[in-house]
Amino acid sequence: MKDRYSIVGPFYDLMSVIYSFNQINKCKTAMLDRIKPDDNVLFAGVGHGIDAIAAAELGAKVTVVDLSATMLKRFNKGIGKKEFKHPIRQLHQNILEVDEFSTYDMVFAHFFLNVFLKKMMVQVLDHLTKLAKKEGFVVVGDFSLPKGNLIAKFFQILYWRMADLFFWAVANNALHPVYDYQKHMGEVGLKIKTVKYFRMLFDERYYSILGQKK
Ligand SMILES: C[S@@+](CC[C@H](N)C(=O)[O-])C[C@H]1O[C@@H](n2cnc3c(N)ncnc32)[C@H](O)[C@@H]1O
Structure with missing residues (x-):
């Protein structure tokens, strides 16, 4: 299968730091304080995975999944010579093919x-929820x-649309309005x-939402 991130993958995190003044990285690490040592955690579409590496440093049993070989290569570069209590398990596959249902204490879907x-x-969100334990x-x-007001909304929509259009052009991602993730998680x-x-x-541009499976 064609690697959709072969062009942009190597620069992905650098671009996100510049584009968001590092707020995206803060968003990606916001809920890591919920992780306990030996927790089973999964990162879907891990990319460069600063979040997953930080989770492994906290002593979690980390599994990462990504379709892109380019992204996983960058992920391994990030690991470098780091050693963890539990080695990180890497799956180069479509998240929908991961069928370890009711296995994970935490499942992360960052960007x-x-x-x-x-x-x-x-x-996919429904599938991720099935992968989490009760x-x-x-x-x-x-x-x-x-x-916010009309002007605030206009700039927030423009800001998203610029990123959406760019990733549609370089990685064939979907074009769509900003999703209401809280609603869909419910x-x-x-x-x-x-x-x-x-x-x-x-204004507020990003959020990290913690949902619990009933
Ligand atoms: C926008 S990037 C986000 C990367 C990372 N989570 C972050 O926040 O920087 C989306 C990632 O999801 C991966 N991806 C897209 N579709 C996927 C799928 N069906 N299964 C697994 N990974 C997928 C891409 O290869 C890419 O690495």
Whole structure:
């Protein structure tokens, strides 16, 4: 299968740091304080995986999944010579093929669900929820739903659309409005426990949502 991130993959994290003034990285590490040593955690569409590496440093049993060989190569570069209590397990495959249901204490989807068209996004979110244990957690970190007055909303939508259009052009990601992840998490049976927001310039641009499986 064609690696959709072969061009942009090597620069992905650098671009996200510049584009968000590092707020994306803060968003991706926001819920790591929930991880306990030896927890089973999964990172879907891990990319360069600073979040997954930090989770392994906390002593978690980390599994990462990504379709892109380029992204996994960068991920391994990030690991370098680091050693962890539990070696990180890496799956080079489609997340929908991972069938370890009710296995994970925490499942992370950081800037992952936004690559899909809505119907598929909800299907993937539902699948991630099935991978979590009963009362386990699913964390979605992504662009937050535009809010505020018309001008504020206009700039938030423009900001998302620039990124969306760029990744549509270079990685064939889906074109769509910002999703209401909190609503969709409720639809797949997750109870929202905490939401942390990350500001850029004048308003909140990103959020990390912690949902618990009932
Ligand atoms: C927008 S990037 C986000 C990467 C990382 N989570 C981050 O926050 O920086 C989306 C990632 O999901 C991966 N991906 C896309 N579709 C996938 C699928 N069906 N299964 C597994 N990984 C997928 C891509 O290869 C890419 O690494």
